[in-house]
Amino acid sequence: MAVLLEANELMSIRGERMLFSDLQLSVHAGEIWQIVGPNGAGKSSLLRILAGLLTPQAGSVAFQQNPIAEDRETFYQNLLFIGHKAGVKAELTAIENLEFYAAVQGVELHEPPYEILAKVGLVGLEDIPAQGLSAGQQRRIALARLWLTQAPLWILDEPFTALDVEGIALLHTRFAEHLSAGGAIVLTSHQELITELYQVKALTLRYQH
Amino acid sequence: MWRWLHPYAKPEATFALTQKLIPWFALPGIILVLVSLVWGLAFAPPDYQQGESYRIIFVHVPSAMWAMGFYVGMAIMGVIALVWQIRTAELAILAIAPVGAVLTFISLFTGAIWGQPMWGTWWVWDARLTAQLILLFLYLGVMALYVAFEDERAGAKAASILAIVGVINIPIIHYSVYWWNTLHQKSTVTRAITRLEAPSIAPEMLWPLLVSILAMLLVSIVLVLMRLNNEILRREIHRPWALAELGITLDSSAKAHNDAEKKNVEKKGGADAV
Amino acid sequence: MLTANKGSTFKVFKQLVKRDIRVASRQRSDLLNPLIFLIIVVTLFPLGVGPGPDILGRIAPGVIWVSALLSSMLGLERLFRDDFRDGALEQMLLLPVAVEISVLAKILVHWLLTALPVLIITPLLALLMNLPLQAWGTLWLTLFLGTPVLSAAGAIGVALTVSLNKGGALLSLLLLPLLIPLLIFATAAVEAAVAGVSPAGPLALIGAFMVLCITLAPFAVKAGLRVSVN
Structure with a gap:
């Protein structure tokens, strides 16, 4: 390899x-x-x-x-790097956060990434600003990037x-x-x-x- | 031992070098200070306009000159520290900044003392005084930023960046301040100052002035080198060579150490060629 | 084998601007405070020196510009502070574009959010300070050309101090000496206009200073951020 x-x-x-x-x-x-x-x-x-x-x-x-x-x-x-700090903007919703990272990494999204958020267990929380979510949930927003990325x-x-x-x-x-x-x-x-x-x-x- | 070889051999070498250099600067420095002060204060003729009080220039002019010079030197060290990540250059910034700041302060202070009998006031917004005051702020900024960081190396890098930004800006600040001063030149005081700027200076005054400029440079360099060595020692205090360095001084002052320790010290300190 | 798509530099720039404006639009009080501070400081001067229109008109350029400088210090930390805390700054350094480009996006957003409101209320400030009418245009131009300097040079200071707990006072100490040329050129331009002389010279100098800051600041900001995120 x-x-x-x-x-x-x-x-x-x-x-x-x-x-x-x-x-x-x-x-x-x-x-x-x-x-x-x-x-x-x-x-x-x-x-x-x-x-x-x-x-x-x-x-x-x-x-x-x-x-x-x-x-x-x-x-x-x-490269996809996720550090100690998640890099999730607290004022933005989960969807907005993900859309930003998808766009800057050159990933085309044809529809909002609801499916991916459902996968990481954020159903129903997609449109709440991230500051309203728990630490674990915010972490999940960051990790949802793993499903969006094409970085090897x-x-x-x-x-x-x-x-x-x-x-x-x-x-x-x-x-x-x-x-x-x-x-x-x-x-x-x-x-x-x-x-x-x-x-x-x-x-x-x-x-x- | 091998772990410290790569970047940490450097401060050790620098320490040895500066230890050797200090006397070469210190001795002429002290002699020249004495020469310039005696010559300037006792033998140079009094000024036809200012009488005896002009004699403060033998302190004022050199400190004002080197205040700027040391800032540039500090910024050059900043470039070296950033580009080549050399530890000694980072420490040099820490060594230079307070010396430069004190030079700036001396020039401001002597300027004020000189201003009182000459212009009848301690402070005027003269272009040179103002520019010097701003230079003092720039020095204070670099020092404050350096110590604000918990991680010392990060502080050194931040201070380097600031020093470089400052040195790019200094010509602009100077130009703007001089321009501002001519723009606002309404008071008789500032006009009096410009009149006092004699286009030529008598050689009997010029020579001691040149000597005092050189003397101030040498003494300041000695101070910087001594500060640098202190900073190096402080950082390296747990390294064998630094202990040896201090051990030797202990040894000579009180011969209380046993032979074994002495041998140990000599063995490790030998490479430093102190 | 996985392969990544190539995003264009401009697209990343646009995304950063869009996101930051969206973030700012959800914390509006942060934006308003420096503006209110500016108006209040300018209001205090007539109370302090007396309401005589001749005095006010004479000190107006200096007062408005010093107040603008001070109020810009208030909101400056926002430039990178939140991004530093939540890790977005780190991610910004890992974007597939030159860091300088991302920094320019941050500077642009900061200018849009802090300077544009000031430019809008400039006539109000001129009115409060009794600035002669023929100098209003020049005052506005100095602010238009000078505020990008505040954002760009400010970004350097914030980049250097963002990881420190009490960076606020230090920030002013670092920045204000560097901004003195701007203050001098700007007040000189407005004073020239008040005196009925052409302010073109000092205005051109502000323009040159702005170009210098905007081209060089991103490099210093990048270096500062790399120190701060570690």
């Missing part, structure tokens, strides 16, 4: 502390990588470096052999937080679908991913003093 994302000799220092160095990671199409490690080990920092939000102190990240800093347009057309590479920071059992199962199904379609996922999660739908590869970060 083709290499989608490749990280070479990454090093990250936050404040005065070395998080990791000499980190290598090759994400192939069809793979899901879980970044594992204790709090403060640099999981989120690694994801942000992979997404190009944070510049590593050393090393480089390449998407399909091209360094991400050089061709950011191609990279971000092919997903980078997800703790996608399972604030989700109930049903929501977690739903996410697993979507992951499996994405992987079999030739996509790839890099994510962090506190709990182990227990599923028979796909094989998880793990990258462990240790807390360094």
